[in-house]
Amino acid sequence: MMKSRLVLATLLLCGTATGALAHSPWSGTMAPVAPTPQNTPLALPRAIPPIPAPTQAAYPGVIRYEVDASDVERKIVRVRQTIPVTAGDLTLLYPKFLPGNHAATGPIQLISGVTVTGAGQRIEWLRDTIDPYAFHVEVPAGVSEIVVEFQWLTQPDNSTWRVVMTPEMLNLQWEKALLYPAGYHSTGITFQPSIKLPTGWNYGVALDTDSFEGGVANFKPVDLYTLIDSPLFGGANFKRVDIDPDGSGVHLNIVGDKPDQINPTPTQIGYYENLITQADRLFGARPYDRYEFLVATTKHLGGIGLEHHRSSENSVPDDFFTNWGKSLGSIGLLPHEYVHTWNGKRQRPADELTANHNIPSQNTLLWVYEGQTEYWGDVLTSRSGLAPVADIITSFAEVAAFYDNQPGREWRPLQDTNNHNLLGYRTSNPYASWMRGTGDYYREALLIWLDADTLIREATNERKSLDDFAKGFFGGDNGSYAPRGYVFDDVVAALNAVHPYDWATFLRTRLDAAGPDAKAPLDGLARSGYRLTYTDTLTEAEKKIQTGWKTDFQYSLGFTLSATNRISGIRWGGLAFEADIGPGWEVIAINDLAANADRLREAVSANKDGSAPIKLLLKRGDAFRTVQFDYAGGLRYPRLERIEGTRDRLTEILSPRRR
Template sequence: MMIRTAALALLLVSTAPPALAQTSQAHTPLPAPTSLPRPLPPIPAPQDVDYPGTIGIRVDLTDLARKVIRTRQTIPVRPGPLVLQYPKFLPGNHADTGPIQLVSGLTVTGNGSRIEWVRDTVDPHAFHLDIPAGVETIDVDFEWLTQPDNSTWRVVMTDEIVNLQWEKALLYPAGYNHSRITFAPSVVLPEGWNYGVALDTVSREGSVATFAPISLEHLADSPMFAGRHYRRVEIDPRGEDVHLNLVGDTAAAIEITPEWTAKYENLVQQADRLFGARHFDRYEFLFGLTSRLGGIGLEHHRSSENTAAPNYFASATPAFGSRGLLPHEYVHSWNGKFRRPSDELVPNFNVPTQNSLMWVYEGQTEYWGDVLTARSGLGTLEEAVVNLAEIAGFYDQQPGRAWRALQDTTNHNLLGYRTSNPWPSWMRGTGDYYREAALIWLDADTLIREATNERKSLDDFAKAFYGVEDGVWEARPYTFEDVVEHLNAVHPYDWATFLRERLDAVGPDAEAPLDGLERAGWRLTYVDELTPVEKRMMGGWANDFQYSLGFTLAGGNRIAGVRWGSPAFEAGLGHGWELVAVGDRVASAEALRAAVTAAKGGSVPIRLVIKRGDAFRTVELPYHDGLRHPRLVRIEGTRDRLADIFAPRRR
């Protein structure tokens, strides 16, 4: 059954409201702001009951100069204790990243009088109030102080574009599942602007757009890209349900050619053929062509937030990662949103999320995103192979597996949301449950193909696991056991052991999961010369000495990304040293490449002069294997299963 927004809203508001969950507590007036602190009542746990009434929310996006977003909410209430929560665990962030630090000016009134609030002393995302007798609705006003640069939080407002993420611009009553709280949203836009969003527009009067009532769960899953320069492009080969919503820094940035439109139509068609069902009433790609808005690639059930360079459509070959972004986020509609890990399916945005199945949620999405990039024509087979070579080379040379299993990296966001560190090769992190996990799914795909004489593949798993209940866009949870069961239905095998051996591998002898490459008819090797396509895709190749000396030469000849255990590491080099000289030559990437090449097969060490602050050192690196860059080469006489996997499906 197709669950559409209007029908959902009607269901929510027509249900007879039960007693307000929070009125079961005794009425205890809150202390005045000048009182000494005392224990506050506990925050009510979410219950699977309807919140009585509909919460109005109007978000004003017009203060572009100061980059301030203003919110007014009208919340039906009853007398007694009330806790309002600011979303903390944000979907797609897999961590407690709700930017409560940017909420200011919080003011609550009822019947024209101010109602004081007290912040919870344990959870700063919660605000306690006492609603006086006779007050049936309260007005809640506050500002979201968005940031002028990307140093801490990404930029979401520019003079040309606003990226509204509703969950960062609202409060909601504690004690209820977010699927049982109904919001009636509207926005105030800058004059002359238009927008893309997966909400149903009820009216547009001047600068005010009003949308159909919707649950908090789906409101938070329906971001908006609004812009001075906007275009909506139909890309659904089956009808009118999938669109590109383009916003740009300039009008020229959103000038899409018929060739690009055809590729995105192919993407939608190839996804239909892969999964065999859709789990949305419509899908809105929100695509910002901008250098001013903060970069993003974030999944939602019926839309996604994406950005690329302003010249994306004008470029002959935009970055492969940019071309693969929309396919990746589109796959999430099936994997992560419709089929969702059971420990990600929490009752509201302030219940902690767990990430134990990120290697499916993100890892298999990474795999299918790369596959659909090639099948749609957004990328070529050659580019797909080069991309796999980069991934394989990185994990083939990653020392961090000696102490940390891939499974543990799924906790990385909870340890500190995408925090940087100077030793990524040793620490491991977020990217591993994307890219290393993608190698595991390639391994599974090729195993099925080989064992069934090409009659079955991971495509069959995708259709059986994700391609059910066509039209339904309510989440369906899955567990590790569910994944194993569906793999066994495609091809009987000890899939539980197969997965756990790769996820839990740890120790000095643990190896990267490269079996799938060899089974696909390809072998990882290292070369000292690159093809034009490899140079284009490995954009920093000229400064990349990761697989030789063990570091990258960054701007200003600064040493960065020293690989743990590499020749550079063993010589005592760390992040931030400056390369001053290579032998008797002034430092440069060219001089360093020449020195590495000259030392190949010899016995004379490579001599470097380095500087940190006012201290200089001379180090000698006993390295003689030449320049090394990863490449996949065909294994003679084997079937090319990568060509099979990346080939477009005809039905």
């Protein structure tokens, strides 16, 4: 019998429980000794067995898994699982480390009504006291299967967890609504899933459908790994569009708030066909048998962009197709998530290739997983025609300026930001420029990969490029989607295979740099034929990309002004920071006139000769104060300027490949 973690409850009275209390040498009083797991009293009904570690053995039998997602008005997902069992201890796990989250984010707080029955009798479960994602069940003799039922109480708004159900659509992530047996690899547990949808709905998913009748879709059996990696988008307004120029293996599965929001034009479909073609030319092989883009055009479903091996979850504005090109971020979402099928899913950092979804993930190589995906996502956005080259160059200017003005590098290297999700999943703080965070292993790493690309191009007289790394490192095995783990040395070796160089030092210098002399990695811009400059007047095309230009005073006064005139994004060490302005202040007046962003821009511009200092009246709660800035640098918006007489490698990188 396994050793119990249960100890009979005892009353710890001074002098009656051996070792429970000890004399404190510094205070002369009795101080409690920290209990050990062996002497901790637990008021529980029975012993808690250890959680079994995953083994290579396959779980015997198939788990029948029925999801009822038809209650969209009350936003409740109901689950029934029929699990083959044998008598004895069984531990069921709720997935904790979710794909693409890089952190323990499984929302077990939303699981309710957990009930277990076997042979028609109720079986009481016991939650693990150390790991609350584990449920312990004692299966009685003679019971060969148990039925587990519960509800996932999805949320009505996006304040804590994102909205996944609306009256018009559903974003079902299976891992949010299942339990699985501990002690096995996720690839060794077989599920047979089905889902009930509202009447008249259709759906997109990378699973294989056995039947779809009466709103119930039955899918072919799959292992747990594949199930969790295959989310579903369903909706009352649904359209499936083939975008594979070479067959019928890639689709857009579009759901919308309204029927007129799911109709891409032939030109738009052509861009997505180009995306598939350009990705084929970049990577040389497809790591999937088919690929399903799941796209929600919506203002009600929670925002998402999440990669999977044979699909991706993408939410875009409700006018995405009817007001094309309004947001570069939305346009670039699908290319980014598509790149992840090569970088992050098939070719994956070894420390994220865990046995199951309750083994902790490590994130040491997110600057490859996310950073190089950010780079290739932008490159393919341009190469496919989804966005003009000039738009990507403008966005690179924003990235370069942000990191050229980031004080947080003084104490925190880029490598450490890979841990940011583990410290608190994408939490915000009032001084992001000092804290650094999630965006850095995306966007600063993008600059590192541009640096590497241009170095290879220059050193090889344009014969080689980072494209060759992409094909060599991520390509091969066409049609296979078995994950392949890699470590830092593998990245270095693949770069050396393209162009011999001290890549280990190149990367570690940029990843580990911290201190007052640490600089943003902007060498790739110069090698591309550009320099970072600032302008006080943006073109209309630049305003479309730098959407915050009306309220962005980051590189002048050191803050951003919200639509309600609230000061936010205070840059550490900037003018506002040095004027003792902290979070929560609202600008009431500018030079004795009612405040708004237009007036603040005018005031900053008017003081370029130093003759008209900028006076702000601020309010926070019941407190008022007046602050005067003598800043005379004018408005400062980033721009990449061509270096005369140099090769325009950036345009070459962003231009479509012909083969």
